[in-house]
Amino acid sequence: MKFKLITRVFISLALALGFLFSTTHAQAELVSTPQVVAQPASVVQDRALIQAFVARQDVQKQLESLGLSHVITAERVALLSDSEARELARKIREMPAGGNLSNLSSSDIIIILLVLIVLILVL
Amino acid sequence: MAAAFLAGCAHQPVDSPSPSLTEPDKFASLPETSELTRVPFFPQETDQCGPAALAMVLTYEGMPELPSQLTPQVYTPALKGSLELDLIGAIRKAGMIPYRPPGHLYALLQEVASGHPVVLLQDVGDWSTQWHYAVLVGYHLRHQELILRSGSHQHLVISFDAFERSWKTGGHWALLAIPPEVIPVSTDEENYLPQLAETEQVRPDIARTAYLAALNPWPHSLAAQMGLGNLAFANHDYNNAALWFERAAADHPESGDAYNNLAETLIKLQQWEPARVAINKALGLGGEHEPIYQSTWKEWKNEHPGEK
Numbered sequence: 001m002k003f004k005l006i007t008r009v010f011i012s013l014a015l016a017l018g019f020l021f022s023t024t025h026a027q028a029e030l031v032s033t034p035q036v037v038a039q040p041a042s043v044v045q046d047r048a049l050i051q052a053f054v055a056r057q058d059v060q061k062q063l064e065s066l067g068l069s070h071v072i073t074a075e076r077v078a079l080l081s082d083s084e085a086r087e088l089a090r091k092i093r094e095m096p097a098g099g100n101l102s103n104l105s106s107s108d109i110i111i112i113l114l115v116l117i118v119l120i121l122v123l
Numbered sequence: 124m125a126a127a128f129l130a131g132c133a134h135q136p137v138d139s140p141s142p143s144l145t146e147p148d149k150f151a152s153l154p155e156t157s158e159l160t161r162v163p164f165f166p167q168e169t170d171q172c173g174p175a176a177l178a179m180v181l182t183y184e185g186m187p188e189l190p191s192q193l194t195p196q197v198y199t200p201a202l203k204g205s206l207e208l209d210l211i212g213a214i215r216k217a218g219m220i221p222y223r224p225p226g227h228l229y230a231l232l233q234e235v236a237s238g239h240p241v242v243l244l245q246d247v248g249d250w251s252t253q254w255h256y257a258v259l260v261g262y263h264l265r266h267q268e269l270i271l272r273s274g275s276h277q278h279l280v281i282s283f284d285a286f287e288r289s290w291k292t293g294g295h296w297a298l299l300a301i302p303p304e305v306i307p308v309s310t311d312e313e314n315y316l317p318q319l320a321e322t323e324q325v326r327p328d329i330a331r332t333a334y335l336a337a338l339n340p341w342p343h344s345l346a347a348q349m350g351l352g353n354l355a356f357a358n359h360d361y362n363n364a365a366l367w368f369e370r371a372a373a374d375h376p377e378s379g380d381a382y383n384n385l386a387e388t389l390i391k392l393q394q395w396e397p398a399r400v401a402i403n404k405a406l407g408l409g410g411e412h413e414p415i416y417q418s419t420w421k422e423w424k425n426e427h428p429g430e431k
Contacts, residue, residue: 029383029422030356031349031380031383031412032320033320033323034321035380036346036378037320066199066201067200068200076209076212079212079213081325083321
């Protein structure tokens with residue numbers, strides 16, 4: 001089950017990343033500037049998570065129903081920096097647990113659950 | 124840490140001023156009063172405080188935008204609001220550096236006094252949380268008052284205390300759009316360079332200008348030198364990349380990263396012996412990025428013509 005999901009994540013990632021990030025070509029042996037200013041290294045996985053999420057058909061459908069076209073979504077993702085992508089990925093991972101929604105009203109929580117599961121990671 | 128993640132818009136409660144003591148010595152260095160009267164005012168339409176606030180700031184900083192032009196970039200219909208990260212992305216798109224100042228009032232006043240309006244995230248709800256973006260355009264120290272463009276108010280005066288109450292819920296979140304050739308007055312090297320590094324990936328063109336600007340106050344900044352080297356490298360301008368990495372290594376002989384990137388560049392330039400020296404320096408220094416140094420070394424061994 002897990003392996004299957006991971007495989008799918010990577011396939012979607014390969015497609016989505018290849019398309020979206022073709023300009024930021026991999027510089028395998030270079031230390032990037034965010035790395036120089038002390039950022040941990042799991043960014044690739046975080047972007048993979050977000051991109052895989054965006055690439056899913058059901059997610060795209062929900063995004064469109066929320067008023068966000070695929071074009072807008074892709075553009076927003078491309079404008080996120082590594083650490084922002086990490087923040088989003090973290091929120092996605094935390095989401096099923098409920099997380100820090102304590103200061104929000106219940107109708108907010110419904111919207112936000114939707115958003116966190118579908119949207120926020122994807123924006 | 125858990126800053127508010129989204130924001131709708133709400134009407135600003137007009138609070139009566141209640142003076143407080145706010146580290147008088149620090150504030151004494153600021154002008155008594157300051158107001159950026161030429162910040163345009165775009166009254167917000169329903170839920171559109173994000174696009175409105177952003178348009179005011181971008182227009183004032185020299186990138187004319189209307190709220191309606193920004194709406195598709197920053198407004199999320201189902202949320203009836205704008206996400207903070209989308210505001211940050213839109214500033215990059217407009218060719219400016221999104222800068223998050225330190226979360227205290229003094230930093231905000233410093234920025235206003237130096238000519239930069241500030242987008243603020245406030246919780247203006249009475250009973251429940253109501254997120255709202257406003258723009259700080261002025262202050263009056265003796266009256267302990269701030270001047271905001273907020274919602275339908277072009278000139279909203281609010282006390283320091285009332286503002287602090289509304290500002291703390293969202294984690295003291297503030298955002299500026301800084302022209303890339305400008306260094307904000309409220310920042311320092313440790314605070315600003317990581318923010319620039321994040322823009323490098325998305326907008327290498329403006330990041331380059333900003334790194335060069337950062338070398339004025341901080342001529343030895345490792346991040347700026349490495350950033351300029353990495354940008355040159357990404358452009359296949361290996362000669363310039365080598366110059367920046369050499370400078371970084373000379374200024375920071377403790378940085379394995381500088382030697383590693385220098386080595387990688389010298390490999391591209393097929394300067395095998397200097398590349399070998401540099402990568403051995405990096406390996407000798409070690410550190411968090413040693414796996415990268417190792418693969419640079421492997422690359423050298425694979426590509427070096429004389430190696431078996």
